Amino acid sequence: MIEESGRVVRLESETVWVETIKQSACAGCSAQKGCGQSLLAKIGDGKRLEIQVDNPDQIAVSVDDQVLLGVGERSFLTASLLVYLLPVVAMFIAALMVQIAGFAEPLVIVAAVLGLIGGFLLTRIISNSMTAHCSYRPVLLQKLN
Known part of the structure; x- marks a missing residue:
């Protein structure tokens, strides 16, 4: 189980809204100064995120x-x-199919872009159906204070 701590900001019937703070693991890394990932991590580091969390065990929590x-x-x-x-x-796959069909390179590039867009749309459709399953949503494990 991947765990994260947070603070309760809002309560609804079966749902708890929790605020977490995005943190990067780059602060503890020795390669921090020479790594490009460290620069990208600093952009979102410290950003507050509010997420909806299931409370299957009905743990009694209150705001804060x-x-x-x-x-x-x-x-x-x-x-x-x-x-x-x-x-x-x-x-x-889209680029390969168009390439095998014998079309020119500009059409292969267009097919690749359309395939990427189609992949993003398919990802969105599948992820919307996955959110209905509780196993893909974060759950409240315990109250810390």
């Missing part, structure tokens, strides 16, 4: 409580593959 959230590793890996891999694979 510190809580621990969790997401299953398998769900996280599946969602990551969907978001990062599916659009690229769709782009590659």
